[in-house]
Amino acid sequence: MIITIIAGARPNFMKIAPIIEAIQKKQSEGVNIHYQLVHTGQHYDKNLSASFFEDLNIPLPDLNLNVKSGTQAEQTAAIMIGFEKVLADNATDLVMVVGDVTSTMACTIVAKKAGIRVAHIEAGIRSGDLSMPEEINRIVTDSLTDYFFTTTPQASKTLEHLGASTDHIFFVGNVMIDTLRKHEGRFKQHELWQRLQLEPQKYIVMTLHRPSNVDEESQLTALITQLTALAKNYPIIFPVHPRTKKLLEGLSLNFENLHYVAPLGYLEFNYLVKHAFAVLTDSGGITEETTVMHVPCITLRNSTERPETCTLGTNVLVGNNSDKITNAFEKLVSGDWPKGTIPELWDGQAAERIINHLVEIYKL
Numbered sequence: 001m002i003i004t005i006i007a008g009a010r011p012n013f014m015k016i017a018p019i020i021e022a023i024q025k026k027q028s029e030g031v032n033i034h035y036q037l038v039h040t041g042q043h044y045d046k047n048l049s050a051s052f053f054e055d056l057n058i059p060l061p062d063l064n065l066n067v068k069s070g071t072q073a074e075q076t077a078a079i080m081i082g083f084e085k086v087l088a089d090n091a092t093d094l095v096m097v098v099g100d101v102t103s104t105m106a107c108t109i110v111a112k113k114a115g116i117r118v119a120h121i122e123a124g125i126r127s128g129d130l131s132m133p134e135e136i137n138r139i140v141t142d143s144l145t146d147y148f149f150t151t152t153p154q155a156s157k158t159l160e161h162l163g164a165s166t167d168h169i170f171f172v173g174n175v176m177i178d179t180l181r182k183h184e185g186r187f188k189q190h191e192l193w194q195r196l197q198l199e200p201q202k203y204i205v206m207t208l209h210r211p212s213n214v215d216e217e218s219q220l221t222a223l224i225t226q227l228t229a230l231a232k233n234y235p236i237i238f239p240v241h242p243r244t245k246k247l248l249e250g251l252s253l254n255f256e257n258l259h260y261v262a263p264l265g266y267l268e269f270n271y272l273v274k275h276a277f278a279v280l281t282d283s284g285g286i287t288e289e290t291t292v293m294h295v296p297c298i299t300l301r302n303s304t305e306r307p308e309t310c311t312l313g314t315n316v317l318v319g320n321n322s323d324k325i326t327n328a329f330e331k332l333v334s335g336d337w338p339k340g341t342i343p344e345l346w347d348g349q350a351a352e353r354i355i356n357h358l359v360e361i362y363k364l
Helices: 010-028 050-055 072-089 102-113 133-144 153-161 175-186 191-195 217-230 242-248 266-274 284-293 322-334 350-361
Strands: 002-007 034-039 094-098 117-121 147-150 169-171 204-207 236-239 258-261 278-281 297-299 315-317
Touching: 002 010, 002 072, 002 102, 010 034, 010 050, 010 094, 010 175, 010 350, 050 266, 072 102, 094 102, 102 117, 102 133, 117 133, 117 350, 147 153, 147 350, 153 169, 169 350, 175 266, 175 284, 175 350, 217 242, 217 322, 266 284, 278 284, 284 297, 284 315, 297 322, 315 322
Parallel strands: 002 034, 002 094, 094 117, 117 147, 147 169, 204 236, 204 278, 236 258, 278 297, 297 315
Antiparallel strands: none
């Protein structure tokens, strides 16, 4: 059996690492299972892609589509054209896509039109917000997927309600937490730790990249101004996503406690998160990591496709509502933040469950 694994953006790399390791383990046991890794090139900043292969010990991709930047339509089209050629030239039994980025949707469409089965890792999650490109990617991908691997029972129920066969839905846990658990002992300080004289639980980490937060100058200005004011006693470390950097270059948002840094590698970024007083983010994946590491997380979004991080974990949604942001900070500094628990099967074994299911399905 040959599995073609798709990676296109930073979150994908964290998810494919344990899957590749689980495949290699089966190979060592004599199972006839193989993979080829296709990097679409959707993220091309070194710290958003290449460094992740180094940090997570992922073998270099077998093929790279080198798509790079563009509009949603331009990226989708370029990925589809490139991946169609890959499938024409390379035999495969299954295409595996992860998450909800443009590459996930585009490669799913191409695979199904070529008559190849698709397995979706992180299937069934929904935010209910169609203004998010990722939500559209999820809906399209799950409408075509053959095998659904879910992170929570709720995601499995969502798929059942949409008519997916229960025989093809597998609740396996969260592969991103597999990676977190494996590498937690390898997290390392970035040079900025010493340069800024940071101390555990005495600084805040912030990431912003959603269009609702960063695509409009007045909104981004108001948001950063309020956050830096509320966090006045804490340095804010802000690794700047390429999308956000373009807008920031035209603004003069300079505050004494705000420190802009280039995108960080996986090990360095998660060292900062693990030891932070809190995290401010509009990322879905980071809310999962903060939940597992029991770090308070204020999410600058109105909806989430990961509700378990709020109901069970350490995450609170505030959108860009000024009053909600203020209230969240008041709870944070007063010590009244929920401690949180870890969701079921977020135990570091999800990838092994996925590959075990595929071995059984394909009777390897």
